Amino acid sequence: xxxxxxQLFLVTVSKFLGIISLLFLMNPMALAHEFYLSIAxxxxxxxxxxFEVAIKLTAHDYxxxxxxMGFDNLHLGESNESPKADAILFKYILSExxxxxxxxxxxxxxxxxxxxxxxxxxxxxxxxxIPGTQIEEIKIRNTLLMDQFPKQQNHNHLKINxxxxxxxxxxxxxxxxxxxxxxxxx
Numbered sequence: 001x002x003x004x005x006x007q008l009f010l011v012t013v014s015k016f017l018g019i020i021s022l023l024f025l026m027n028p029m030a031l032a033h034e035f036y037l038s039i040a041x042x043x044x045x046x047x048x049x050x051f052e053v054a055i056k057l058t059a060h061d062y063x064x065x066x067x068x069m070g071f072d073n074l075h076l077g078e079s080n081e082s083p084k085a086d087a088i089l090f091k092y093i094l095s096e097x098x099x100x101x102x103x104x105x106x107x108x109x110x111x112x113x114x115x116x117x118x119x120x121x122x123x124x125x126x127x128x129x130i131p132g133t134q135i136e137e138i139k140i141r142n143t144l145l146m147d148q149f150p151k152q153q154n155h156n157h158l159k160i161n162x163x164x165x166x167x168x169x170x171x172x173x174x175x176x177x178x179x180x181x182x183x184x185x186x
Contacts, residue, residue, distance in 0.1 A: 036061065036152040038144050040097070042178075044135075044160040051099060051106070051127040057144065059121040065148045066092060077115030089113060089123065093144075098175075099127045100139040135160065136182065140167060141175035 039056045059076055066074060066088055074085045082088075090110040099106045111124035129135075142154040154169040158178050167178040 036145060036149040038142075038152070038154045040140075040142060040154065040156045042099075042140075042156060042158045044158075046161075049129045049131045049133070051129065053097075053099075053108075053125040053127065055093070055097070055123040055125065055144070057121045057123065059115055059119045061145050061149060062089075062092075062121055065145055068148060076113075076121065086110070086113065093123060093125060096143045096146075097125070098141045100137075101129060101133060102136050103139075136180065137177055138179040139175060139177050140169070142169040143174045146171050146174065 036058075038058075041054045041056075043052045044050075045052055063074060063076060069092075071082075071084070071088050074082045074088065076085060093110065094108060097108070099108070106127040106129065108125045108127050111126055113124065114122040116122070138158065138160070140156050140158075142156055144154055145152045146154075150171050152171065156167045156169065156178060158165045158167075160179060163179070165178050167176050169175065
C-alpha cells in the first residue's frame, strides 16, 4: 500500500511539473524577471586623477537592448563573440552614462568587460580628471537599459576622499548630484 501511494505521489508530481513546464514554454514572458537593476561602483583614484567605474548589468537585458538597436548575434562571452561587441558596448555606455565634475563633462575610456556564468556583465570604465582640479560637485547621469525596461533602477555608489555617496537613477530621475562640497553633512 505504501509503495502504491508513493508511486501515485510521484506520478502526480511529475504531471504537475510537466504542466508547469509547458506553461513556461507557451508563455516566454513567464521566464522574464521582475526586477531590473544595475550597479555602478565609482571610486575616485587620487594618484591617477581618475574615476574608476565598475558597472554590473544583466547580460541578457543588455543584449535585448542592443538587439532592438539592430545589433543581433553579439554572443557576449562566447567563443564566437562578435568582433564588434566591444565597440557596440562602448558606444552604448558612452551614450547612457555620463559624469560631470564642476559642471564639465568627463570623457570616458573603456577598460574592458567580463561576463560571468551567472549572466552578469561587468563593464569597466575610467573617467580621467585634469590633475589639480578641485572637485566641488559631481553629477551623474545613468540611463542604462531604461529605454527597454521602464522599471530599470541604476544604483550608483561613489567613494571619494573617504566619503561614500549613493544615487539611484530611474526613468523618472535619470541624473542627479551625487557629491557636493557645498552641503557637507558628513
